[in-house]
Amino acid sequence: MVVDHDTIDGRTQRGHRRRAQIIEATLVIVHRDGAAGVTHRTVAKEADITTSLTLYYFATLDELLVAALTSVTDAYTQRIRELIDTADDPLDGLARLVAESAGPGRERALAERELSTLAARRPALRPAARSWREGVAELARTQTDDPDAVEAFVALCDGLCTAILLDDHEADPDHIREVLRGALLRSSP
Numbered sequence: 001m002v003v004d005h006d007t008i009d010g011r012t013q014r015g016h017r018r019r020a021q022i023i024e025a026t027l028v029i030v031h032r033d034g035a036a037g038v039t040h041r042t043v044a045k046e047a048d049i050t051t052s053l054t055l056y057y058f059a060t061l062d063e064l065l066v067a068a069l070t071s072v073t074d075a076y077t078q079r080i081r082e083l084i085d086t087a088d089d090p091l092d093g094l095a096r097l098v099a100e101s102a103g104p105g106r107e108r109a110l111a112e113r114e115l116s117t118l119a120a121r122r123p124a125l126r127p128a129a130r131s132w133r134e135g136v137a138e139l140a141r142t143q144t145d146d147p148d149a150v151e152a153f154v155a156l157c158d159g160l161c162t163a164i165l166l167d168d169h170e171a172d173p174d175h176i177r178e179v180l181r182g183a184l185l186r187s188s189p
Contacts, residue, residue, distance in 0.1 A: 075132035080135035095177035
């Protein structure tokens, strides 16, 4: 039997695209209706596919929610990693990332926040929910070696993100940077 690798690669690519389409539809629903609105049926309708296809890629609702949250937190984690590795001022970069929650990143930030909160009740979501916090902690450790300061910094970032989403108006990245910097400075002996 001759294996046509181009056909296999094409199917694999279509599979990845379909998974991404389903995840994106899930995020749209979480943004619009909250996590409670996510079902295989609503996702299928949003993605304009059959319900059986969503079940093929994600057998359980938890698998679907984990994939949606992971897609958001992976993007945030990658951006934080880039800030750690390449930014002259990673705090400034983080402040700008947090401020995006009020602008172009609002829908994804809202979905991430909703799904992260759901993780308190659904253990399957917890590893993905912790990803953002671990990235922020890693960035904080580039600025201080005080574990209490790192913990406070992570909590501050979580609180700032939530406040920005609640306020529903533009956020000032310069102000956010100064708040973050101040939190680290106050923690120094």
